[in-house]
Amino acid sequence: MHGADPRLVLGLHRSRHRRDLLTAALDLGVTALDTAAPYLGFRSHLALAETAADLLPKFTLSTKVGFFPSAGGTEHSLDPVRLRLAVERAARELGGEPDTVLLHNPERSLAGLSPAHGRALLGKACTVLADAARDGLCRTWGVASWDTQSLGMVRVEGLPSPDVLMVRAGLLVGVDLLDATNVLRTAWQADETWGMSPFGGGHRKVWEDFDPRPFLRPPHDLSRVQAAFRTAFHLPVAAAMAVGTDDPGHLVQLVQAMAAEVDIAAVSQYLRALHGLRQGSSSATRRPASFRAGASSGSSSYA
Ligand SMILES: NC(=O)c1ccc[n+]([C@@H]2O[C@H](COP(=O)([O-])OP(=O)(O)OC[C@H]3O[C@@H](n4cnc5c(N)ncnc54)[C@H](OP(=O)(O)O)[C@@H]3O)[C@@H](O)[C@H]2O)c1
Numbered sequence: 001m002h003g004a005d006p007r008l009v010l011g012l013h014r015s016r017h018r019r020d021l022l023t024a025a026l027d028l029g030v031t032a033l034d035t036a037a038p039y040l041g042f043r044s045h046l047a048l049a050e051t052a053a054d055l056l057p058k059f060t061l062s063t064k065v066g067f068f069p070s071a072g073g074t075e076h077s078l079d080p081v082r083l084r085l086a087v088e089r090a091a092r093e094l095g096g097e098p099d100t101v102l103l104h105n106p107e108r109s110l111a112g113l114s115p116a117h118g119r120a121l122l123g124k125a126c127t128v129l130a131d132a133a134r135d136g137l138c139r140t141w142g143v144a145s146w147d148t149q150s151l152g153m154v155r156v157e158g159l160p161s162p163d164v165l166m167v168r169a170g171l172l173v174g175v176d177l178l179d180a181t182n183v184l185r186t187a188w189q190a191d192e193t194w195g196m197s198p199f200g201g202g203h204r205k206v207w208e209d210f211d212p213r214p215f216l217r218p219p220h221d222l223s224r225v226q227a228a229f230r231t232a233f234h235l236p237v238a239a240a241m242a243v244g245t246d247d248p249g250h251l252v253q254l255v256q257a258m259a260a261e262v263d264i265a266a267v268s269q270y271l272r273a274l275h276g277l278r279q280g281s282s283s284a285t286r287r288p289a290s291f292r293a294g295a296s297s298g299s300s301s302y303a
Pocket of ligand 1: 011012198251
């Protein structure tokens, strides 16, 4: 976390991009926005420029490139020329350069490739974004990955090291993905890790059945949802968290939650328990070697 306070980033994935939400965010001291070229049906950048051009300079803004409109709806590409044009287009549509440009879910274009081909493609895509930062099209660049297990199939050591690695975070993320994220960020040495989607996009009912408040140090008077949000900054440890809301009242609750302190020992105990459960279930299902022969034949070509 580099000693700095963790930051709340207002994510616009499911947002209606209403101006009043952006003014509410600024009033609450939330000064980071995260969007992506495909959000709002590929209109997010234009909508922000149309409705909030005067507000945008007050935010630090991250956006993502990698998805493109296609005849069938949306397609993913790591083609260097398309990525460069997408970064230039983002700056044009927004009416100014975004602070950060992230490669959007690169694992989508890597599936099925050989490790060498995947690594070469990812390396070229990273170089496009690093060059964009060098050319002043953004201040920093990074990689947003929804599935670090898939991305981790490519050896990233020696590829351009991103300023930001943005990954899924929170109590709804499985231990295998958390482990894959930790391996990836150690290998890639990103300057900062940002979390995203701490509620998995919604799933409010989960918190009726599960109370995450023991993860916070008392005293506090936060709700279960607030505790889930605050705890997400430690699963994995993240300097910033992109969370979505269209409700200024919910944003107030999220900002309040930032003041709480997470009980690191409780989080460590939780992770140990998850690892223990996984070990238990894998040894319970362990079969004789003869039954396992060929078990990896259907696995990814990165294995
Ligand atoms: N790279 C990727 O593929 C990717 C994928 C997903 C997300 N992201 C990033 O992460 C951001 C957040 O992800 P997300 O919006 O999908 O998921 P999320 O933040 O986990 O969940 C958003 C949902 O949580 C609800 N919520 C927020 N605060 C609440 C509160 N205080 N009380 C009750 N409900 C609350 C919101 O409903 P209300 O509107 O009613 O508050 C919304 O339905 C995105 O905007 C984007 O920046 C990136």
